[in-house]
Amino acid sequence: MSLNDREIDRPLGQGTKGRGSRKLNLTLNSVLSTVVALVILGSSTAIALRERPFRHPAPVAVATVEPAENGTESDATSARTVEAGSSDAPAEAPSQPSGGPRILKVQPGDNPGQGAIVIRDPSALGQNLRVAHLPDRDLIEESDTGPLPVRAADGRRPFDVYARPWSGARGARVAIVLGGLAISQTGTQAAIEKLPAEITLAFSPQGNSIDRWMQAARRKGHEIVMQVPLEPYDYPNVDPGKNTLTTEASAQENVGKLNWALSRTTNYTGIMNFMGARFSADAEAMQPLFADLGKRGLLYLDDGSSARSVAPELALKNGVPFAAADATLDANRERGEIMKKLDELERTARAKGFAIGIGSAFGETVDAVSAWVSEARKRGMEIVPISALAIDPER
Known part of the structure; x- marks a missing residue:
């Protein structure tokens, strides 16, 4: 066959000249295309798999709570998986058992299997509101008269753990404390049911079924304090009740009486005086009381009835969180007068930033406070x- 015949048999456009270079160019182009495709595929995969802040919420802390033995299974279950930041989660983190710094597992909401370990300051942890009626066993000291409040081994105080959360805003604030809970069964039930959860309730150690009423109040979200009877002028003609602390008693006797009152229930942030104009003016008599409160991590609320009270100075000296009332709301139990006192309390709060009012859980007071709170919020x-509103020497 001639050369021209071989040319006719070749595909159109191909010749013998430059054949090897064209094959090399085709091979390089194929490799380059493959590499580019792999790079694009890898980049797309990385982008698809990476965490995007605008797609995923911030990690939510999931912690566990060990409820007291008398808690129900439903209480324990609800406390076991509380997601901070969920719409129905309480504002406080669960309290943790004692024994040093707490380790919490932080889990992303979309992928619970991938979590990180963070260490939290235990003193910053308050009690989960879902189990607020259950005592924190790390804050209890057993005694002959019953359970006494005590600081936990990790430094947490009842004042911190049992405190109701609030916004922390700097606007005008009012705290209202109504006492005498557990004296009247029907009155106590009405106060717990009708009063807004922000109202603090004070329990009388002379009352009945205090543990039951404490749990009912805490389930409703109320912060609580214990009333302690102190010697008034003209004692015993004016008698605050059983185990009144007196100026004539020894320090040991008065601390024993105080501990009796403290052991009547638990889950409270501190105490407030019941009467006590004479006792609260005697620094020597008051010092053992404040030393015990400081050791236990409890607040002292002064009802503000005595200008001679030495409580502010002793609270600072003994590291006791302290608050003093600005007004008694129901010295006159007529509804209109109570409303006037509440309005005065609001004016005080707007003038100095905060105000504290105290009263008793009378039906008239409960109704007036409930109505006023609704309007004051608006x-x-x-x-x-x-x-x-307490001044805390430890902060």
Whole structure:
């Protein structure tokens, strides 16, 4: 066959000249295309798999709570998986058992299997509101008279753990404390049911079924304090009740009487005086009381009835969180007069930033306070628990 015949048999456009270079160019182009495709595929995969802040919420802390033995299974279950930041989660983190710094597992909401370990300051942890009626066993000291409040081994105080959360805003704030709970069964039930959760309730150690009423109040979200009877002038003609602390008693006797009152129930942030104009003016008599409160991590609320009270100075000296009332709301139990006192309390709060009112859980007081709180909120007033307005020497 001639050369021209071989040319006819070749595909159109191909010749013998430059054949090897064209094959090399085709091979390089194929490799380059493959590499580019792999790079694009890898980049797309990385982008698809990476975490995007605008797609995923911030990690939510999931912690566990060990409820007291008398808690129900439903209480324990609800406390076991509380997601901070969920719409129905309480504002507080669960309290943790004692024994040093707490380790919490932080889990992303979309992928619970991938979590990180963070260490939290235990003193910053309050009690989960879903189990607020259950005592924190790390804050209990057993005694002959019953369970006594005590600081936990990790430094947490009842004042911190049992405090009701609030916004922390700097606006005008009012705290209202109503006492005499557990004296009248029907009155106590009405107060717990009708009063807004922000109202602090004070329990009388002379009352009945205090543990039951404490749990009912805490389930409703109320912060609570214990009333302690102190010697008034003209004692015993004016008698605050059983185990009144007196100026004539020894320090040991008075601390024993105080501990009796403290052991009547638990889950409270501190105490407030019941009467006590004479006792509260005697620094020597008051010092053992404040030393015990400081050791236990409890607040002292002064009802403000005595200008001679030495409580502010002793609270600072002994590291006791302290608050003093600005007004008694129901010295006159007529509804209109109570409303006037509440309005005065609001004016005080707007003038100095906060105000504290105290009263008793009379039906008239409960109804007036409930109505006033509803209207005060609309005027931008924040109602806070008493712990929110206490001066705390440890902070």
